[in-house]
Amino acid sequence: MKRSPPSSNLSSIFRIVRAFPSKSSPSPPPPSSLVSSAEKTLFESDTSSHETPSPSFSSFSSSSKSICAGSLLQLYSKKFSKLSSRSRTSYVKRTGGLAASKLNLDDSDKFDYLARKQLSSDISSVLSDTSPGPNIETEKLLETVLDIPWLSNTNPLLSSRQKEVSRVRKQKWVFKCTQDRRFQQLIKTCTEKIGAEAAMTVFQKLGRETGIKEYNALINVCIQKAKDADDDDIALQEVYNAYHLLGIMKEQGLELDEPTYGPLLRYLVDAGMENGFHHVTELVNGNSENSILKFSYYEMLLYVNINDEKKLRQLCDKAMATDEKEKHDVIGNYLMALCESGNLREEILLLLDVLDITRISSRRLVIEIFKWLGRQQKDSIAQKFLLAINDYGEVEDLSEFIFSYVANLPNLLVEDVILKYKSLHEKLKVVHSSASYEKLISHCCNLREVYTVLDLADEMVDIGLVLDLEVLHAILHAIEEAREYILVSRIRSLICRQNLIPNAETFRRLINLVIRMKDFNAAYDMLDDMEKQNVKPTATIYNIIMAGYFREKNFYRAKMVLKQMEAANVKPDSQTFSYLISNSDSEGEIIKYYEEMKQTGLQLTKQIYVSLISAYATCGQIEKAKQVMNEKRIPIKNLNEIKSALVSVLASNGQISDALGVYDEIKNNKSSLEPKAVLCIIDNLQREDGQLDRMLEVLKELEEADSDIWTDGCCRVLLYCVRFNHISVAVDLLKQLEDVTRDNEMGMEIVIDEVYSVVAEGDPAILQGGLDLFHAIKKDLGISPSRKVYDFLLTACVYTKSLENSLKIWKEYQDAGLPYNVVSFLRMYQALVACGDYMTAKVFRKKIPKDDPHVRYILEEYDRIYAGSTSQGEKKNKNKKKNSLPLQISKDDE
Numbered sequence: 001m002k003r004s005p006p007s008s009n010l011s012s013i014f015r016i017v018r019a020f021p022s023k024s025s026p027s028p029p030p031p032s033s034l035v036s037s038a039e040k041t042l043f044e045s046d047t048s049s050h051e052t053p054s055p056s057f058s059s060f061s062s063s064s065k066s067i068c069a070g071s072l073l074q075l076y077s078k079k080f081s082k083l084s085s086r087s088r089t090s091y092v093k094r095t096g097g098l099a100a101s102k103l104n105l106d107d108s109d110k111f112d113y114l115a116r117k118q119l120s121s122d123i124s125s126v127l128s129d130t131s132p133g134p135n136i137e138t139e140k141l142l143e144t145v146l147d148i149p150w151l152s153n154t155n156p157l158l159s160s161r162q163k164e165v166s167r168v169r170k171q172k173w174v175f176k177c178t179q180d181r182r183f184q185q186l187i188k189t190c191t192e193k194i195g196a197e198a199a200m201t202v203f204q205k206l207g208r209e210t211g212i213k214e215y216n217a218l219i220n221v222c223i224q225k226a227k228d229a230d231d232d233d234i235a236l237q238e239v240y241n242a243y244h245l246l247g248i249m250k251e252q253g254l255e256l257d258e259p260t261y262g263p264l265l266r267y268l269v270d271a272g273m274e275n276g277f278h279h280v281t282e283l284v285n286g287n288s289e290n291s292i293l294k295f296s297y298y299e300m301l302l303y304v305n306i307n308d309e310k311k312l313r314q315l316c317d318k319a320m321a322t323d324e325k326e327k328h329d330v331i332g333n334y335l336m337a338l339c340e341s342g343n344l345r346e347e348i349l350l351l352l353d354v355l356d357i358t359r360i361s362s363r364r365l366v367i368e369i370f371k372w373l374g375r376q377q378k379d380s381i382a383q384k385f386l387l388a389i390n391d392y393g394e395v396e397d398l399s400e401f402i403f404s405y406v407a408n409l410p411n412l413l414v415e416d417v418i419l420k421y422k423s424l425h426e427k428l429k430v431v432h433s434s435a436s437y438e439k440l441i442s443h444c445c446n447l448r449e450v451y452t453v454l455d456l457a458d459e460m461v462d463i464g465l466v467l468d469l470e471v472l473h474a475i476l477h478a479i480e481e482a483r484e485y486i487l488v489s490r491i492r493s494l495i496c497r498q499n500l501i502p503n504a505e506t507f508r509r510l511i512n513l514v515i516r517m518k519d520f521n522a523a524y525d526m527l528d529d530m531e532k533q534n535v536k537p538t539a540t541i542y543n544i545i546m547a548g549y550f551r552e553k554n555f556y557r558a559k560m561v562l563k564q565m566e567a568a569n570v571k572p573d574s575q576t577f578s579y580l581i582s583n584s585d586s587e588g589e590i591i592k593y594y595e596e597m598k599q600t601g602l603q604l605t606k607q608i609y610v611s612l613i614s615a616y617a618t619c620g621q622i623e624k625a626k627q628v629m630n631e632k633r634i635p636i637k638n639l640n641e642i643k644s645a646l647v648s649v650l651a652s653n654g655q656i657s658d659a660l661g662v663y664d665e666i667k668n669n670k671s672s673l674e675p676k677a678v679l680c681i682i683d684n685l686q687r688e689d690g691q692l693d694r695m696l697e698v699l700k701e702l703e704e705a706d707s708d709i710w711t712d713g714c715c716r717v718l719l720y721c722v723r724f725n726h727i728s729v730a731v732d733l734l735k736q737l738e739d740v741t742r743d744n745e746m747g748m749e750i751v752i753d754e755v756y757s758v759v760a761e762g763d764p765a766i767l768q769g770g771l772d773l774f775h776a777i778k779k780d781l782g783i784s785p786s787r788k789v790y791d792f793l794l795t796a797c798v799y800t801k802s803l804e805n806s807l808k809i810w811k812e813y814q815d816a817g818l819p820y821n822v823v824s825f826l827r828m829y830q831a832l833v834a835c836g837d838y839m840t841a842k843v844f845r846k847k848i849p850k851d852d853p854h855v856r857y858i859l860e861e862y863d864r865i866y867a868g869s870t871s872q873g874e875k876k877n878k879n880k881k882k883n884s885l886p887l888q889i890s891k892d893d894e
Helices: 006-018 037-044 057-061 064-068 072-081 085-095 097-102 107-128 136-146 156-173 177-194 196-205 212-228 232-251 258-271 274-284 291-305 309-321 327-339 346-354 363-375 379-392 398-406 414-428 434-446 450-462 469-482 485-498 504-516 520-532 539-551 555-567 574-582 587-599 606-618 622-630 636-652 656-668 675-684 692-702 707-723 727-740 745-759 764-780 787-800 803-815 822-835 838-845 853-865 867-876
Strands: none
Touching (some): 212 232, 232 258, 232 274, 258 291, 274 291, 291 309, 291 327, 309 327, 309 346, 327 346, 327 363, 363 379, 363 398, 379 398, 379 414, 398 414, 414 434, 414 450, 434 469, 450 469, 450 485, 469 485, 469 504, 485 504, 504 520, 504 539, 520 539, 539 555, 539 574, 555 574, 574 587, 574 606, 587 606, 606 622, 606 636, 636 656, 636 675, 656 675, 707 727, 707 745, 707 764, 727 745, 727 764, 745 764, 787 803, 787 822, 803 822, 822 838, 822 853
């Protein structure tokens, strides 16, 4: 049998696991992780009453054999050993004995081969949710993936092979910090598909030793599944699985630190499972020196959560009475847990009175205490602690504690925070530190107070403190977010004053800012500075310049950047060609840049495919844009995003039926459309009636998206409902929107105003729909529309010359309790003259205050616009009685 190289096994198994859909119902756990009804009561007793007695939880970790039992290979070994010789022969023939015989394996090796083959078959059936047999290709692939050389020590000739495989494994299986996210995803996917214990078996066969990182990932998956479970039995099963894994780690001699047991304790605390909490702490206790001390935080958190006042007081009394050296650390942990409860408890004040903050060993804990004191505005206690720490004289950075306190004071402007920060330093005679100043700068950066940030940075220079380069990058990011690009000149001055040595990232951020200002000369000056300082420019920097030229429609200069990269010996990347392709103005250019990119050996990224679709569509080659999807090298993980880009292009170019066809294809593949494509479809379905059901179907794609995006899509559908008079549907959408924006008082008002801004455009059909929705909003939703809605409706009456509706809306002002203002008077006067009711308009004009020159100018413009109509209208209305005026204006309105 052909063996797969170890380096490819992990990626292969990941592709296989991802290829199958998740089950709608949880798969049965491996035999070793099954929880009996008696075992479940250990956790259920915390939340509900059961008659089943609760055995000791610690009995489950009595031996390594009981916890690790259930390995699939062991099960197959037992099964194989019980067979008679004739049965064994039959079993070998059924499960691949012929292949084994061709490899000249002895009996023990034959069993290893058979066990691995049977394991492949079983895992295949689990992944595909079917019985073993029909999926031959998947079975063969899994068989190859799991067929890893066992490297038996019985053959001395394999020594060199062992070293080679070991070297490859070290290269492939040593996971760095940058790979943690991918590994977590791998663990999660495998565990969801085949269970935690089967996943461990697979990784062991792949040569990946199960260490702390792997166990932590498995435990986190179990906890997350417990949180997501709707069934209590499933949740309890997953909690037990996590406990089970802790037991395995302990018996293997692995150290159990807080990152391992902390998530499980936090879950038990949140669930109020007191018995389970104590069993876990009992299992972990003694394995780490700091475990007992750290449990104090979780223990206090538990009793705060279940509101056990008696136990809370017992813990506090015990902590205050003890003379142990960890006393103040325990009190600090208790305070930290009590502070998280969100209310000022009596126990907090008692513990603060006896706390000696200078004897707390954890600096992080001290910082958390000062943060809480700031949030609760306990100025006297904070200053007492700061004085004590200052007198103690062995603190590295008291300035950081001061910042932690003042930065958490509520309802303070940035200027007041800085003033308080400086006054406490002066009062306590504390020297400012770079660390605390940088924290203060970061605090201001988060609030986008960029001018204040630069003032603080200048102060650091004045008092001789050095600014860290990473903090400078944070300042540059804040300037970009605040769009205060002009401040880049102050940044360059600051770099000179601080004698900082910028790196490539610093130059990238600076060049990005000057390009945003359209100052391309400054960008090239910085490129010269990079050369002088021996900092090699990157393709990303040139891409920023190229993108800037393309935004300015300066295609000649943009394409010249590619030659400048060649001159500087900088290789273009995929993003470079993505810009060039998407901005090509002919099919020939698209092909040219595409071929150049292939010659450089660059990978075809998602951006390249999206650029090809966009470029072909821009050139009018819609069919070729569709053909991009026929490319076989498109990564499966990017397929949905690329299809969504095609949907946007098709919808924008009027091929809405084709766009909906691709959308249906995405939906049939159990995927979802990207939000941008959803909004594009909704916009292009607006043009004709009869598309409501389709629009509502597409809108559902945004339910899992950000609430702002869903609100945007909902607003567009509301406009459609108003345009084609689907008022009942509009009311239902507004009810959903009310739930989404419940925490945002202005949310509903802004959306309704946005809808009526379109009504103001003056389409008679839209005006009628707007009026119907207006009454429905007041009656069915109990919402009082803003003044803007009344103004928009009145403006629409001007365009549609609807006198009757104008008079009704004017009365609605009064019914809503909205006082008439100058704008209201002007809009109503305009409506009257536009509708031809000149007699009423003449009387009405006398009521408009004319002190403001702008008001007089607007009235003169109205007279000029409607001059011809006014003279004719006055002749027609000469015989009308003055008491026929349908408009009533009270003295208060005048």
